[in-house]
Amino acid sequence: MRVALRVLLSASLLYAGTTFTATPLQAAPAAKTAAAHPPGTAIASAHALATDAGLEMIRAGGNAFDAAVAVSAVLSVVEPISSGIGGGGFFLLHDAKSGKDVFVDARETAPAAATPAAYLDEKGELNRDRATNGPWSAGIPGLPAALVHVSKQYGRLPLKTTLAPAIRIAREGFEVYERMSRGYAARREVMERYPGTRAVFLADGDTVEQGELFRQPDLARTLERLAARGFDGFYRGETAKLLLDGVRAEGGQWTVQELAGYRVREREPLRFGYDGWEVVTAPPPSSGGVALAQMLQVLGPWDLAKLPPAERVHLTTEAMRRAYRDRTFYLGDPDFVDVPVATLTHPAYAAGLRASINPDKATPSDLLSGRPTPLEDEETTHFSIIDAGGNRVAATQTVNLLFGSGLVAPGTGFLLNNEMDDFALKAGTPNAFGVMGFDANAPAPGKRMLSSMTPTFMVSPDKVAVLGTPGGSRIITMVLLGVLGYADGLSAQQVAALPRFHHQWMPDAISIEKNALPSDVIATLRGMGHTVNEPQEASEGRRSSDTWGNLQTVSWDKRRNVLEGGSDPRNPVGKASVQVSAPRR
Structure with missing residues (x-):
C-alpha cells in the first residue's frame, strides 16, 4: 500500500x-x-x-x-x-x-x-x-x-x-x-x-x-x-x-x-478494526460509517502494498461499488426504518462481497442487483x-x-x-x-x-x-x-x-481528479472493463471538477x-x- x-x-x-x-x-x-x-x-x-x-x-x-x-x-x-x-x-x-x-x-x-x-x-x-x-x-x-x-x-x-x-x-x-x-x-x-x-x-x-x-x-x-x-x-x-x-x-x-x-x-458510533487500527465512525442516518466498514473489511485481506497501482485501484473501486449499492437499498433513518447495520458491517458479509470480485475484471453495476436499476460541488x-x-x-x-x-x-x-x-x-x-x-x-x-x-x-x-x-x-x-x-x-x-478517485455503483464509472492517476493506470483500468471519467472543462455557469x-x-x-x-x-x-x-x- x-x-x-x-x-x-x-x-x-x-x-x-x-x-x-x-x-x-x-x-x-x-x-x-x-x-x-x-x-x-x-x-x-x-x-x-x-x-x-x-x-x-x-x-x-x-x-x-x-x-x-x-x-x-x-x-x-x-x-x-x-x-x-x-x-x-x-x-x-x-x-x-x-x-x-x-x-x-x-x-x-x-x-x-x-x-x-x-x-x-x-x-x-x-x-x-x-x-x-x-x-x-x-x-x-x-x-x-x-x-x-x-x-x-x-x-x-x-x-x-x-x-x-x-x-x-x-x-x-x-x-x-x-x-x-x-x-x-x-x-x-x-x-x-x-x-x-x-x-x-x-x-x-x-x-x-x-x-x-x-x-x-x-x-x-x-x-x-x-x-x-x-x-x-x-x-x-x-x-x-x-x-x-x-x-x-x-x-x-x-x-x-x-x-x-x-x-x-x-x-452509538460504529466501530470496527482495520490493519491494527480501531475505526470509530458515523452510524445511520449517515450512510458513511456503514459503507466505510464494508469497504475496509472487503479490502482487509489483500496485501495492497504488493499490488500494482492499477490492481489496487481496481479492487478499491470494486469495494466502493458494492458498498454504494447497499447504501441505495438498505440505509435510512434508524428511528423510522430497520437498518440491518449488524449484517452490513459483519466480516462474514464482507467476505461474501469480496468473493464476488473478479481480480482481473470490472463487475458491471447492474449485475449486483436483483431488482431493476432505476456531481460534487463545494458544499458542506x-x-x-x-x-x-x-x-x-x-x-x-x-x-x-x-x-x-x-x-x-x-x-x-x-x-x-x-x-x-x-x-x-x-x-x-x-x-x-x-x-x-x-x-x-x-x-x-x-x-x-x-x-x-x-x-x-x-x-x-x-x-x-x-x-x-x-x-x-x-x-x-x-x-x-x-x-x-x-x-x-x-x-x-x-x-x-x-489525490482522489470515486465510484458510487450508479452511474457505473470511476471518476477521478485531474492527474490523480497516471495514464498507464487509466489505460489498464479501461482494459479491465472500467469506465474512467477524467475531469472535463467547466461548462458555462459551472465550476471545473x-x-x-x-x-x-x-x-x-x-x-x-x-x-x-x-x-x-x-x-x-x-x-x-x-x-x-x-x-x-
Missing part, C-alpha cells in the same frame, strides 16, 4: 501553489512508552477565522467541545456557501475522562407537509426546482440545537463565550474569498428570487465580490439570541417567528410545533480537533448544495438548507449528487434524510487521527482514501493532499508526543494549527 499511495501522493504537487498554514510541533525524541496526554491542541478547519476561534476558546480555559462550538459557529458565518445554522450536521465526540465516544446527530428533519407527492410535477416526475430551491427544499434545521447540546453537555464555557467570535465576525465582516464569490455567481438566479436573501447578499446594491468586506448584522442578532436563550433563542421566540413567517411567505408549510419539537439524537464543511486533555471532535456540517435552498427568511440573516433532496423523493430517481434511494429513505414527518457525512476517528496503540471532508456522495470514498493513507504511515498533511473535497484532519503521535494538522491544499483559506500547552506539573 505504501508504494501505491505515494504514487498517488505525487499528484498532490499540483497544489503546491497553495499555502499550508499549520504549525506542527517540533518532533520530540522517540519515547519508550506512549504519552498519556497530547502536548497541546490541534485544530484543522476550512477557514482560518474558524480555526483561530477554536484556539481562542482553548486559551479561555475551554476544551475541545467548546472549541467545536466556536469553530462550527464561525464556519456558519464565513462559509454560507457550505454550511450554516440553517442546516445540520454530525458531531463525533470522544470524552477522554470517561473514555466514551458519542455521535451527536443534528441532521435536519422533514416537515409534515413534505410528502413525496408534494415534489412531483403534473406528469408525475420529480420537480427538481422544488426539491433543491426555496422553502419546500428545506428541512427543519438541526445545527443550532447541536451547538446548544454540545456546549451544555460537554463544554466548560457558556454559549455567550463560545458564540462570541461568530457574533463579532458576523457584525464586523470578513473578506469574501474566491470560492464564495464564484459560488454566488453560480446560484445567483435562485438566490435573487427571495427578498430576504437579496437583503443579505445585495446589501450594498451589488453582488458579493472577492476581496470585499461582507457583513451580516441580522445573523449577528440571531446568534446573540441563541447565545442568550439557548434552544429557545432559535426554535421559539423571535427567531422562530421570523423563520416561520419567511418560510410561509414563500409558500412553505412549516409549523410552530415541528420547529419547537426538533431534538438532536445521541447515537468539516473540522477536526484534539485538545491537551485527549478530547477529540470530528464534525461535518452542511446546508447541502451551494448556498442551500437560496432562501433567507427576512430578518434572520442565514440561509436555509435544501436537504430534502437527500431523501428519495421519487424512488429510483437520482438526487443532485447522482445517488438514488428507495423506501428506506423516503420522507416522512420528523424523519432524517440519509447523509454521506462521515466524521471519523482512527485509534491505534501509537497514534490517534481525526478526519472528515465535504464532497456530497464522494465524502465516503475520500474518507476511505484518508484512512488508507494513515494506515500507510502518511502524515496529516499528506493525507489531506492525497478538477479537484474535490476539503479534507481537514489532525493527528497525535503518542510515541513521540507530537501533534500534527492537515488542511486540504485545494482550499487556500483553510488552516490547521497546533497550540502548545504549558507543561503539566
Whole structure:
C-alpha cells in the first residue's frame, strides 16, 4: 500500500501553489512508552477565522467541545456557501475522562407537509426546482440545537463565550474569498428570487465580490439570541417567528410545533478494526460509517502494498461499488426504518462481497442487483480537533448544495438548507449528487434524510487521527482514501493532499481528479472493463471538477508526543494549527 499511495501522493504537487498554514510541533525524541496526554491542541478547519476561534476558546480555559462550538459557529458565518445554522450536521465526540465516544446527530428533519407527492410535477416526475430551491427544499434545521447540546453537555464555557467570535465576525465582516464569490455567481438566479436573501447578499446594491468586506448584522442578532436563550433563542421566540413567517411567505408549510419539537439524537458510533487500527465512525442516518466498514473489511485481506497501482485501484473501486449499492437499498433513518447495520458491517458479509470480485475484471453495476436499476460541488464543511486533555471532535456540517435552498427568511440573516433532496423523493430517481434511494429513505414527518457525512476517528496503540471532508456522495470514498493513507504511515498533511478517485455503483464509472492517476493506470483500468471519467472543462455557469473535497484532519503521535494538522491544499483559506500547552506539573 505504501508504494501505491505515494504514487498517488505525487499528484498532490499540483497544489503546491497553495499555502499550508499549520504549525506542527517540533518532533520530540522517540519515547519508550506512549504519552498519556497530547502536548497541546490541534485544530484543522476550512477557514482560518474558524480555526483561530477554536484556539481562542482553548486559551479561555475551554476544551475541545467548546472549541467545536466556536469553530462550527464561525464556519456558519464565513462559509454560507457550505454550511450554516440553517442546516445540520454530525458531531463525533470522544470524552477522554470517561473514555466514551458519542455521535451527536443534528441532521435536519422533514416537515409534515413534505410528502413525496408534494415534489412531483403534473406528469408525475420529480420537480427538481422544488426539491433543491426555496422553502419546500428545506428541512427543519438541526445545527443550532447541536451547538446548544454540545456546549451544555460537554463544554466548560457558556454559549455567550463560545458564540462570541461568530457574533463579532458576523457584525464586523470578513473578506469574501474566491470560492464564495464564484459560488454566488453560480446560484445567483435562485438566490435573487427571495427578498430576504437579496437583503443579505445585495446589501450594498451589488453582488458579493472577492476581496470585499461582507457583513451580516441580522445573523449577528440571531446568534446573540441563541447565545442568550439557548434552544429557545432559535426554535421559539423571535427567531422562530421570523423563520416561520419567511418560510410561509414563500409558500412553505412549516409549523410552530415541528420547529419547537426538533431534538438532536445521541447515537452509538460504529466501530470496527482495520490493519491494527480501531475505526470509530458515523452510524445511520449517515450512510458513511456503514459503507466505510464494508469497504475496509472487503479490502482487509489483500496485501495492497504488493499490488500494482492499477490492481489496487481496481479492487478499491470494486469495494466502493458494492458498498454504494447497499447504501441505495438498505440505509435510512434508524428511528423510522430497520437498518440491518449488524449484517452490513459483519466480516462474514464482507467476505461474501469480496468473493464476488473478479481480480482481473470490472463487475458491471447492474449485475449486483436483483431488482431493476432505476456531481460534487463545494458544499458542506468539516473540522477536526484534539485538545491537551485527549478530547477529540470530528464534525461535518452542511446546508447541502451551494448556498442551500437560496432562501433567507427576512430578518434572520442565514440561509436555509435544501436537504430534502437527500431523501428519495421519487424512488429510483437520482438526487443532485447522482445517488438514488428507495423506501428506506423516503420522507416522512420528523424523519432524517440519509447523509454521506462521515466524521471519523482512527485509534491505534501509537497514534490517534481525526478526519472528515465535504464532497456530497464522494465524502465516503475520500474518507476511505484518508484512512488508507494513515494506515500507510502518511502524515496529516499528506493525507489531506492525497489525490482522489470515486465510484458510487450508479452511474457505473470511476471518476477521478485531474492527474490523480497516471495514464498507464487509466489505460489498464479501461482494459479491465472500467469506465474512467477524467475531469472535463467547466461548462458555462459551472465550476471545473478538477479537484474535490476539503479534507481537514489532525493527528497525535503518542510515541513521540507530537501533534500534527492537515488542511486540504485545494482550499487556500483553510488552516490547521497546533497550540502548545504549558507543561503539566
